[in-house]
Amino acid sequence: MPKLFYLFTILIYSSFLSSSIAQGFTLSGSILDDKGVGVPFATIILKSALDSSMVKADITTEDGVYKFEQIKQGKYFAEASYIGLSDKKTEPFEIKDKSKTLPVIVLLENAKQLEEVIVTAQRAIIEVKADRTIFNVQGTINSAGENGLNLLRKAPGVLVDNNNNISVLGRSGVLVYVDGKRIPLRGDDLTNYLQNLTSEQIDKIDIITNPGSKYEAQGNAGIIDIRLKKDKNLGSNGTISSSYGHGRYGTGNMNANGNFRNKSMNTFGGVGYNAGIRWNQMLFDTYQNKIRLNERNIMTSDYNGWNGRWGTDFFLNKKSTIGFIVSSQSNSSENLSNNKTFISAESNPNSIDSILTAPNSSESKRKQSTFNINYAYESGKSRLNIDADYGTFRNEADHFQPNYYYNSSESSILSQNINTYNTPVKIDIATAKADFETQMWGGSLGVGTKFSNVVTDNTFLFYNVNDGVSVRNNRRSNQFTYNENVLAGYVNYSKNINTKWNASAGLRIENTNATGDLIAYIPELEEAPVDFNYTSFFPSAGLTYQHSPSHAYSINYGRRINRPDYNVLNPFREQLSELSYSKGNKNLQPEIVNNIELGYTLKYRYSFKLAYSNTSNQITRLLGPDEIDPRAGFISWDNLASQKLYSANISLPVDITKWWNAYMNFSASYTDNQADYGDGRVVDVQAGSYNFYQQHTFKLGNTWKGEISGWYGGPGVWGGVFLYDPSYSLNLGLQRKFINDKMNVRLSVGDITYQSGWSGSSRFNGQIGNGQGNWDSRRASLSISYDLGNSNVKSRKRNTGIEAESKRVGG
Secondary structure (H helix, E strand, O other), X not given: OOHHHHHHHHHHHHHHHXXXXXXXXXXXXXXXXXXXXXXXXXXXXXXXOOOOOEEEEEEOOOOOEEEEEEEOOEEEEEEEEXXXXXEEEOOOEEEOOOOEEOOOEEEOEOOOOOXXXXXXXXXXXXXXXXXXXXXXXXXXXXXXXXXHHHHHHHOOOEEEOOOOOEEEOOEEOOEEEEOOEEOOOOHHHHHHHHHOOXXXXXXXXXXXXXXXXXXXXXXXXXXXXXXEOOOOOOEEEEXXXXXXXXXXXXXXXXXXXXXXXXXXXXXXXXXXXXXXXXXXXXXXXXXXXXXXXXXXXXXXXXXXXXXXXXXXXXXOOOOEXXXXXXXXXXXXXXXXXXXXXXXXXXXXXXXXXEEEEEEEEEEEEEEEEEEEEEEEEEEOOEEEEEEEEEEEEEEEEEEEEEEEEEOOOOOOEEEEEEEEEEOOEEEEEEEEEEEEEEEEOOXXXXXXXXXXXXXXXXXXXXXXXXXXXXXXXXXXXXEEEEEEEEEEEEEEEEEEOOOOEEEEEEEEEEEEEEEEEEEEOOHHHOOOXXXXXXXXXXXXXXXXXXXXXXXXEEEEEEEEEEOOOHHHHOOOOEEEEOOEEEOOOOOOOOEEEEEEEEEEEEOOOEEEEEEEEEEEOOEEEEEEEOXXXXXXXXXXXEEOOEEEEEEEEEEEEEEOOOOEEEEEEEEEEEEEEEEEOOOOOEEEEEEEEEEEEEEEEEEEOOOEEEEEEEEEEOOEEEOOOEEEOOEEEEEEEEEEEEOOOOEEEEEXXXXXXXXXXXXXXXXXXXXXXXEEEEEOOOEEEEEEEEEOOOEOOOOEEEOOOOOOXXXXXXX
């Protein structure tokens, strides 16, 4: 780690310690409604009892809790208010020589409803809740011009490896949701989907590390739920935005979002367009079968795409709402990959024997459409939600993959082998689910059911090109279909045992019936289908203890599954060259994980977490030599016998001064991978890793805001055997608002030191390899958004005294 990074870290922690011991007292309490339920986002203002001047203002958490810090000795009173509830003022009280907890403030229902109130509040960049961590994308300047995948690289506890595989707290097998609905894509399909989402369209990202029984059991690492913008204002509202970024190449996007809401309906929608050139480089140095292969890859992708969605909610009455959402995405790209491999003997590695060049090119088109219809009913203590979804995903790709073998001076061609292949993919997904919650036996009871059907059809047509004529190679061509049905049901119950203890327990049962069928074009290559039919039980339990208003403890347990999908089951051979390729494994088994998490929250702000995971049949990537060609190597998927993972996470939001706010996150993990595949193919890998993320926001006068963010990742293990080296990144951002805060201009510079790439080594099955890579991460971006405002609504503004972005709530 550079000395500058050490110095910067020491300064930040010094500021944190000094702010922690500063003089002042804490004033805390809670606001409830007449049913005893915490009132979220209520306004609470602390005033001086001497002249009624405002001292501090805040809004409550989702549980109705508030807290003022650094309060001096004196006499005060508090005023609480919330939309649709009567205001309440406390009796005067005095703070002398210790912190104070006020009696519960109860707000009664107000018969006169307000049309609209605008509550202004600063939304934290990172929020730590009992069951999730929230990364507020719109709260950070350095999100300008980014896509969804790169935003995940910046999210706390999330790691995106060199193959764009996503893990959380060191655990792989994460599920990606958008607006609470699972995106059933993996691998390159998921990568392209996320890269087609822009930061201007994303409101926040929820990271749920240990989901309860209400959520489907799929996904060992939990769920990442990307929440898109959806305005709830009355009247008509809209935002237009555009951004441009430039590193080696340029990328840009344009977006528009809007909605119209009245007392009977809310219709909302958005459309976006993005285009640019992505760049990526990978270098590998491999020794196998007494041969050295020094491989270099430089890849570019010239892409463009659009996405849109439209939805409407109809308020049938005060209790019932029915709605629909339609979304679509389409993108295309022209891809170039310049692959060059220097081949030599291991005994004399610097004496080049021959050189393989593979100037690959491909054109791909991806389209997806999803349709949702939903119904919600809420009456007092009960709530019912019903959803039906249908989605189609269509991918087409044509690849040109030539292989030219040159002599050591590249002056003449020794041999050549030219191939083309087409890989059309069709995916159809249908789901239906119902969730019901009600208050029962002094607690909350939830039950539900879900059915899902996934059908994929993957065709691989491989051609040999001789004298410009393409002839299909039926020995290499085939078709792979995968049909999966999952029927699930769950029950969950939670209850406050007393004022300090809360317990929850749940059980989810899932029956999986799936078939993977590899259809060959030559009869003797035909294989029997692979069938899965099993029923699994997934218990979950949690216990929380509120020792005092400042100290909360929790323990959570969950059992989850990660089923192999079409990407890892598909045995097609995808080539960078004929000596470097990847393929799936249709014999993969589902992996089962047991997760235990211990949590501690200090002063509702500082979060500490310890976790342990034990996984059987862990699905992982392995690198090894080809069984036929001694020069070739490949990446494939297999099941580890077991993986044990120990992890820790610390989240520290710090208000250093009135104009300087910071957020720091530290995570560490230790992984133990074990497997024995016979014939000396043994995996026995132990590796520790750590990651430090920090973000600092500075209020520069009344109109400017600055931001410094960065992360440092220590060494660790990807997949089963690849040990990676440390990497780090530093980003700067500046923001200014114009035209009565309607126009927001953000300028950011990412990865200034250009050290966010990867490097590492692996040793497995007689192959020893070293690799490194990077992408176009050092870039400057400019983002401009304009709020078209709210029309046709009369509103009044309640001033909380907090400078921030607006949060509007309809009455």
